[in-house]
Amino acid sequence: MDFDWSPEQIGFRHRVRAFLADHLPDDWGHFSYSFDTGSDAVEAFARDFCPKLAAEGLLVPHWPKEYGGQGFDAWHHWILNEEMFAFGEPRSYQYMSVNWAGPALIAYGTPAQKAEHLQRIAAGTLFYCQGFSEPNAGSDLAALQTRAEHTGDGFVINGSKIWTSAASIADYCVLLARTGGEGRRGITVFLVPMATPGITVNVIKGLQGQKAFHEVFFDNVEVPESAILGELDKGWSVVTGILHNERIGAPRYALTLRGLDHAFAILRREGRFDDPGVRAGAAMARAACEAARLQCYGVIDGRVKGKPPSADTNLARYAIVAADRIVTDFIGEHLGDYLITGSDPVLNATYRRAGSSGIAAGAAEIQLNAIARNHLDLPVVR
Ligand SMILES: Cc1cc2nc3c(=O)[nH]c(=O)nc-3n(C[C@H](O)[C@H](O)[C@H](O)COP(=O)(O)OP(=O)(O)OC[C@H]3O[C@@H](n4cnc5c(N)ncnc54)[C@H](O)[C@@H]3O)c2cc1C
Structure with missing residues (x-):
């Protein structure tokens, strides 16, 4: 392992810092500490800021060029993350979209899913939330009980999620639901638009901030088969990849x-x-x-x-x-x-x-x- 940054990596870090210096408001230090990542104020800022970051090539530089990135390596991605986090994460929950929802789509998405999602994430206009944890399935995620029943031309989803960050601001949910038997096999990943009828989102108030957590209820939520990310019943490999990126x-x-x-x-x-x-x-x-x-x-x-x-x-x-x-x-x-x-x-x-x-x-x-x-x-x- 080489502990020295290359001149190019140092230059990239300076470029990110210069962009932040130019675009964060003068009172950002107070602003970002007073409000949490999912607050109305930081979300409103991020919706304006992320497209600018994207236009500068600093939202998804680590993605392949064909999906709107620049094919930079994981070091550039990490430098970008360090600088964003050091400034209180001005991207709000967009970091979940670019760091693990997008990469999961790149790895497992169909051509149609990639066409629908990736350019818009890369442009900084889509927010994703992660519907994994349930009241009785956190550490033991494979115990999840939210169910998706096959109806012939699609699925009907019933169940609930909890502690979901960004649920009230997200456009899509990367949702885990049970389509088969118990355990890891039998879990499928769905990409569900949060505006789908039957989805109810409640904010859970707490120490972490204004809108840090939510509970999300799925009541006969209908999705087409094309909403599956990866393979039916084999979502655990998608989950493993997402968790690796998230950790x-x-x-x-x-x-x-x-x-x-x-x-x-x-x-x-x-x-x-x-x-x-x-x-x-x-x-x-x-x-x-x-x-x-x-x-x-x-x-x-x-x-x-x-x-x-x-x-x-x-x-x-x-x-x-x-x-x-x-x-x-x-x-x-x-x-x-x-x-x-x-x-x-x-x-x-x-x-x-x-x-x-x-x-x-x-x-x-x-x-x-x-x-x-x-x-x-x-x-x-x-
Ligand atoms: C800030 C924040 C953001 C989050 N955002 C999201 C999100 O966006 N989407 C989402 O799906 N979830 C989210 N979560 C939920 C998070 O993933 C779960 O809280 C976490 O996985 C733990 O699950 P749990 O709360 O059910 O606790 P439990 O799994 O019930 O654990 C309770 C306690 O028991 C311990 N424990 C459990 N099993 C074992 C074991 N086998 N050995 C030893 N100790 C054990 C745990 O370490 C913990 O201390 C978020 C949580 C936080 C705090």
């Missing part, structure tokens, strides 16, 4: 580092670095973020070299969670007064966002199980 799809450490730097600035201003306990905690927090970054770089290096997905993804994912937890513990221990009074939006948002880190994109304990099984060769208790 290492969001460089959360980039935003966490920004919050940590902000915490350091306050502590420095208050003369608190004289305290050896503060210094030791600060070093541990910084080291955890750097460890997460390097674990992720290992995964990206494998992608660029064409290696198949491996348990390194779980290690990197857990390193991200650990960094978030160590940083929030540090902020809570040394700057807890700011959190209690709510007087610093940056610290608040860093703390609040990190709270979901060990749950979103697969619970931390599930990553640890995979590491135990695949790296340490330990028996896994189910």
